[in-house]
Amino acid sequence: MQTCIIETISEFKKWRAALRQDQTLGLVPTMGALHSGHGYLIESARRECARLVVSLFVNPLQFAPGEDYATYPRDLESDLAFCTGRGVDILFAPGEQEMYPRPQRTFANVEVLSDGLCGQFRPGHFRGVATVVLKLLNIVGPDRAYFGEKDAQQLALVRRMVMDLNLSVEIVPIPIVRGEDGLAYSSRNQHLTPEQRKVASALYRALQAADRMASVVEDPTQVKEAGLAVLRQEPLIRVEYVEVVDPEEMQPVERISGPVRIVGAIWIGSTRLIDNVLSEGMGKTLRPGENKMRRK
Amino acid sequence: MQTCIIETISEFKKWRAALRQDQTLGLVPTMGALHSGHGYLIESARRECARLVVSLFVNPLQFAPGEDYATYPRDLESDLAFCTGRGVDILFAPGEQEMYPRPQRTFANVEVLSDGLCGQFRPGHFRGVATVVLKLLNIVGPDRAYFGEKDAQQLALVRRMVMDLNLSVEIVPIPIVRGEDGLAYSSRNQHLTPEQRKVASALYRALQAADRMASVVEDPTQVKEAGLAVLRQEPLIRVEYVEVVDPEEMQPVERISGPVRIVGAIWIGSTRLIDNVLSEGMGKTLRPGENKMRRK
Numbered sequence: 001m002q003t004c005i006i007e008t009i010s011e012f013k014k015w016r017a018a019l020r021q022d023q024t025l026g027l028v029p030t031m032g033a034l035h036s037g038h039g040y041l042i043e044s045a046r047r048e049c050a051r052l053v054v055s056l057f058v059n060p061l062q063f064a065p066g067e068d069y070a071t072y073p074r075d076l077e078s079d080l081a082f083c084t085g086r087g088v089d090i091l092f093a094p095g096e097q098e099m100y101p102r103p104q105r106t107f108a109n110v111e112v113l114s115d116g117l118c119g120q121f122r123p124g125h126f127r128g129v130a131t132v133v134l135k136l137l138n139i140v141g142p143d144r145a146y147f148g149e150k151d152a153q154q155l156a157l158v159r160r161m162v163m164d165l166n167l168s169v170e171i172v173p174i175p176i177v178r179g180e181d182g183l184a185y186s187s188r189n190q191h192l193t194p195e196q197r198k199v200a201s202a203l204y205r206a207l208q209a210a211d212r213m214a215s216v217v218e219d220p221t222q223v224k225e226a227g228l229a230v231l232r233q234e235p236l237i238r239v240e241y242v243e244v245v246d247p248e249e250m251q252p253v254e255r256i257s258g259p260v261r262i263v264g265a266i267w268i269g270s271t272r273l274i275d276n277v278l279s280e281g282m283g284k285t286l287r288p289g290e291n292k293m294r295r296k
Numbered sequence: 297m298q299t300c301i302i303e304t305i306s307e308f309k310k311w312r313a314a315l316r317q318d319q320t321l322g323l324v325p326t327m328g329a330l331h332s333g334h335g336y337l338i339e340s341a342r343r344e345c346a347r348l349v350v351s352l353f354v355n356p357l358q359f360a361p362g363e364d365y366a367t368y369p370r371d372l373e374s375d376l377a378f379c380t381g382r383g384v385d386i387l388f389a390p391g392e393q394e395m396y397p398r399p400q401r402t403f404a405n406v407e408v409l410s411d412g413l414c415g416q417f418r419p420g421h422f423r424g425v426a427t428v429v430l431k432l433l434n435i436v437g438p439d440r441a442y443f444g445e446k447d448a449q450q451l452a453l454v455r456r457m458v459m460d461l462n463l464s465v466e467i468v469p470i471p472i473v474r475g476e477d478g479l480a481y482s483s484r485n486q487h488l489t490p491e492q493r494k495v496a497s498a499l500y501r502a503l504q505a506a507d508r509m510a511s512v513v514e515d516p517t518q519v520k521e522a523g524l525a526v527l528r529q530e531p532l533i534r535v536e537y538v539e540v541v542d543p544e545e546m547q548p549v550e551r552i553s554g555p556v557r558i559v560g561a562i563w564i565g566s567t568r569l570i571d572n573v574l575s576e577g578m579g580k581t582l583r584p585g586e587n588k589m590r591r592k
Contacts, residue, residue: 009462021317105545106406106426106460113401130402131461138462164402165427166305166434249401 003054003083005076005091009139012092016141023050027142027169029133032056032093033073034082037177037185041146042086044174049144054083055136056093061104062128068270073187092140099135108134110157110164113250117153117263118274121240126157133158137169144170150184152261152276156250176275178204184275191271199234200273203266206230207277210242210262214279218256220244227264240265240272247278256281299350299379301372301387305435308388312437319346323438323465325429328352328389329369330378333473333481337442338382340470345440350379351432352389357400358424364566369483388436395431404430406453406460409546413449413559414570417536422453429454433465440466446480448557448572452546472571474500480571487567495530496569499562502526503573506538506558510575514552516540523560536561536568543574552577 006012019025026049028041038054045052056079063069076093083091107127114126137145147155159171177185182204183197192200210227217223227242242264245252253260256279263276302308315321322345324337334350341348352375359365372389379387403423410422433441443451455467473481478500479493488496506523513519523538538560542549549556552575559572 102459104460105408106404106457108402108461109405110402135460135462138464161402163398164400164431165404166431168434 001084001087001089003080003088003091005080005093007093007095008098009094012090012139015090019051024144025049025140025142026052027136027140027145028052028054028088029136029145029147030054030056031058031072031187032079033075033187033190034079035185035187035189037148037150039082039086040177041148041174042083042088044172045144045146046087048172051089052087053090053092053140053142054088055140056091057099057132057136059099059128059132060096061100061132062125064123064125067122068188071191073190099132104131107131108161108165110161113153113157113160116252117241117243117245117250118265119153121265126154129154130157130161134161134165134167137162137167142169144172146172146174148174148176149278150176150186150275152247152263153250156248160248182208184273186273188271188273192268196236196268196271199236200268202231202234202237203264203273203275204277206242207262207264207275210244211277211279214244214256214260214262214281216282218282220253220256220260223256223262227262231264231266236268238267240267244279297380297383297385299376299384299387301376301389303389303391304394305390308386308435311386315347320440321345321436321438322348323432323436323441324348324350324384325432325441325443326350326352327354327368327483328375329371329483329486330375331481331483331485333444333446335378335382336473337444337470338379338384340468341440341442342383344468345438347385348383349386349388349436349438350384351436352387353395353428353432355395355424355428356392357396357428358421360419360421363418364484367487369486395428400427403427404457404461406457409449409453409456412548413537413539413541413546414561415449417561422450425450426453426457430457430461430463433458433463438465440468442468442470444472445469445574446472446482446571448543448559449546452544456544478504480569482569484567484569488564492532492564492567495532496564498527498530498533499560499569499571502538503558503560503571506540507573507575510540510552510556510558510577512578514578516549516552516556519552519558523558527560527562532564534563536563540575 026045108130110130119126181201183201206227209230210223213223213226223244224242231237231239244260247261260279262279265274322341354368404426406426415422477497479497502523505526506519509519509522519540520538527535540556543557556575558575561570
């Protein structure tokens, strides 16, 4: 099946209006530069929905001044081929003028959840994310929207926004896809030199080390320290943060008394990478198959 | 026809889901204490829509600390009777716990349009208004929503939010309904003593004087002064603001070169009243029937 590109909201609405009411519509919002991580989101959505839209919009609103908006990878032809091979009905790729035809005055702010972690280092980022996601949900009107767990703070924020604003869409979280060495797939990985690419996997190893520590201590400082110790061994890596947060509001915990998300952000050269793991914490039932790895 | 009260979102959604797709749904959002002004909104909506919902929710989020949230008039029985007499299908009256079941983290902010006029004197007010209107639109899913022109800044803000967030609802503005002496209908008028009620009409007279001045001068300062001169004659009145703004973004104009909205807010005792007129400005074609009044 050939994926069809739609670039205007009015044309999209025509397509949308022609759908039968019983046809479940899925949305995978992306900024393009599609990779296996997106592929996994698309496959999950494809299985669950009768019709599938991938949106492609590099949202200027979520890049702070000086960030990589200009250099963010863009390749529409290759993204279209990627979608066509995976049963996507529509690649919705509006231009900036289509999404922001007048000065944008209205913004969705998700307080508390936006404040820490990436929000602290990327001013305005999550305001831009929440606003564009809300616009896309309103335009596309999906029954289900799929978000990767790699952007854990974004996922938590979108889920909270959907609840707080009484949106009727179901937000479906999709697990992180990793390379053989554990590096989470990201469009930004393609900026890494071979040497940088090699050390990048330390981020996941650091989070695993922190996760192992979280299974035996309650103190988040010790957990963070276990992760930081791994990262310090790589001189090419500059740590932005490693943090232990509650999975719903993404706030640092004072004591690990249940499931927590261990999150990290690093710089390698001029490339910023993020990753996270969900940790069950101390004394909790571990997921089958993970037991040995954790305790060894 | 007996209006049916629905107090929960889930029950409302059941009612909504049973509507036929070709049945236009209208929404009149209110805070209750329904009066002839609301009556006019309801009648307009009734004529244009197959099904009509009036929402009744005194939204705590739009009252600043120290404002009249506790004393805002509430009378569900009389509001229900009001709706029943006017062909309203559903009075949607959710409680605070139903609308805000968890700490609200997500807010809609309409920048620029929220900053001046009432926004300057009621911190957080328009954030609360935009957020609750967005929630109500998402819950009710109307084709058309009706707002009174008395709350001109609110109307401008809701219209802008709908455009900026790509909501598919049509916002319908409804003209102000006035008493014989010109006082705009407002739920808060019932707080006025007979003596206060008598001087309250000075607000509209002030706006009319300003409007007449705007038909002959370009300088907004002179226009404001014409309004203020009327208000100064009433010792019971404390002026909050009189301003001349562009009707779309509600920003003060430096020169009157086209239609402007002349807006005012006053206090009489502990009651705050607002009102506004749309002025064509100097040398513009006046609306039929208004010519004589304006020029006399």
